[in-house]
Amino acid sequence: MKKMKEKQKKRLKWNTKCVLCLMPSFLGTLAFFVAPFMRVIYYSLIDNQFRRNFVGLDNYIDTLGNRYFLLALKNSLLLIVICVPIVVILALAVSLVLSYGIRWVRKTRAAFVLPLVIPTAGIALIWHGVFAADTSVLPVYLLFIWKNTGICVVLLTAAFTSVDPSLFEAARLDGAGAFTLHKKITVPMVMPTVFFVSLLTIVNSFKIFKEIYLYYGTNYPPDHSYTLQYYMNNNFLKLDYQSLAASAVLTSILIFGIVMAGMALQRRYRQ
Amino acid sequence: MKKLIGIIFALLSAVFLLPVAATVFRSFYSEGGFTLGGYKDLFFDCFVFYPMFWNSVLYALAITLAQIPVVILCAFGFTWAKFRGKGLIFVFYIILMMMPLQVTILPNYIGLRDMGLINTPWGIILPMIFSPFGVVVMHQYMKNTDASVIEAARLETDSVFRVILVGVVPQLRVCIFAVALFVFAECWNMVEQPMLFLSDGRLKTMSVFISEAGSYTGAVLFPAAVVFLIPVLLLYLFFSDSLEKGLALGELS
Numbered sequence: 001m002k003k004m005k006e007k008q009k010k011r012l013k014w015n016t017k018c019v020l021c022l023m024p025s026f027l028g029t030l031a032f033f034v035a036p037f038m039r040v041i042y043y044s045l046i047d048n049q050f051r052r053n054f055v056g057l058d059n060y061i062d063t064l065g066n067r068y069f070l071l072a073l074k075n076s077l078l079l080i081v082i083c084v085p086i087v088v089i090l091a092l093a094v095s096l097v098l099s100y101g102i103r104w105v106r107k108t109r110a111a112f113v114l115p116l117v118i119p120t121a122g123i124a125l126i127w128h129g130v131f132a133a134d135t136s137v138l139p140v141y142l143l144f145i146w147k148n149t150g151i152c153v154v155l156l157t158a159a160f161t162s163v164d165p166s167l168f169e170a171a172r173l174d175g176a177g178a179f180t181l182h183k184k185i186t187v188p189m190v191m192p193t194v195f196f197v198s199l200l201t202i203v204n205s206f207k208i209f210k211e212i213y214l215y216y217g218t219n220y221p222p223d224h225s226y227t228l229q230y231y232m233n234n235n236f237l238k239l240d241y242q243s244l245a246a247s248a249v250l251t252s253i254l255i256f257g258i259v260m261a262g263m264a265l266q267r268r269y270r271q
Numbered sequence: 272m273k274k275l276i277g278i279i280f281a282l283l284s285a286v287f288l289l290p291v292a293a294t295v296f297r298s299f300y301s302e303g304g305f306t307l308g309g310y311k312d313l314f315f316d317c318f319v320f321y322p323m324f325w326n327s328v329l330y331a332l333a334i335t336l337a338q339i340p341v342v343i344l345c346a347f348g349f350t351w352a353k354f355r356g357k358g359l360i361f362v363f364y365i366i367l368m369m370m371p372l373q374v375t376i377l378p379n380y381i382g383l384r385d386m387g388l389i390n391t392p393w394g395i396i397l398p399m400i401f402s403p404f405g406v407v408v409m410h411q412y413m414k415n416t417d418a419s420v421i422e423a424a425r426l427e428t429d430s431v432f433r434v435i436l437v438g439v440v441p442q443l444r445v446c447i448f449a450v451a452l453f454v455f456a457e458c459w460n461m462v463e464q465p466m467l468f469l470s471d472g473r474l475k476t477m478s479v480f481i482s483e484a485g486s487y488t489g490a491v492l493f494p495a496a497v498v499f500l501i502p503v504l505l506l507y508l509f510f511s512d513s514l515e516k517g518l519a520l521g522e523l524s
Contacts, residue, residue: 028401
């Protein structure tokens, strides 16, 4: 009896220690992200930092009616609709060949993964040189595709190669052809990763800012490249914290919604 | 068919490498010929370059070295501690990871301003130490480590740190390298934070130098970009295998 109690005590202590391990990260996140974010929500509900009158949702209504916010929102969504399918399909094709193709072809993988880590601040310059005469949105899209295909290739290749080869053997013995093999085995096994990769690319599309910023080298790019991040960045520079706070909260809600919808869809697909 | 795929892939990978190759090529090319003039201008005549380069090295190293222990401890806690709401907090980390910088930069700025850290190196270093990416990847990886090793280590010692050092770290080597490389590359490539949080020119980084390099004398722009690429390229050459394995296993499971 006594021994058991002691053991329980020790286990409790172990659990406390494990919880303590979380603390450095929790405290840092609290100090630099959570607590300040509460302040941002507060800022989005007052008229300005000096008078501090509570104005309800006025800042949000202003933001949602702002021409530039709507333009930025449209451009950000357009980037998703056009580029995400391209990235995912390209990555699928590349990783299919990398997983099942000829051996020397596999060595080219590094070329697709490199843009993932290469510091884009150094690369945006050459974009400037090459596309100097181009006034369309194409360079921005290319930059996005170039940078984000790599991570999808890594994840998809891992998914393809983790399909158990003995499954193929068994099915082949049962007389299945190559097409049926892939349709019945590879596709269902890889589908969740395809889904995850699409979600990841959508999220990453909100993260491409400094590349576009360095490419244009100005706070006011052509209309077609003016994204949500520009809107927020410029409000930051103008010290218009109320508009920035409102648009930051709106953007977080948008991303939160996308991630949650994605996860819910995935759960449904699995059932 | 095989040949065709081979050719397509050779071309495709060349296209993906082209921006890097072109940047290197362009740094040796100016006014119609091959020249080392740009590098000469950068290394000998551009006095602001060295401090900015070393600032970049200092910030990126400090953040990476400080973040790894925080990440390992936190991932360990997420894997082994039992308490209510743990799952919810982890989901919060995932969502925080997905937020673009422009959403978190105002909270960041406000927090730093209240602590009086604006325009100090700490303003750049501290928030980045707690970026959630490493925790998420490392936790996913740690879930699949061999628990019996940890149980065995617990019999030997009472200290959590010993258990982590002996039971966890050796199993996580690949993932730690991957996260370290990724974090280093992220920090090396920071543009917004040094631009917005630092006003003192002596504290600024190489990425800011490049975004402003047009205003310096000589053709230092592309040579500077090449020097900027080299550290990450070297790290990538040495660790690309663990980068891919670490990221793949970390995010999949």
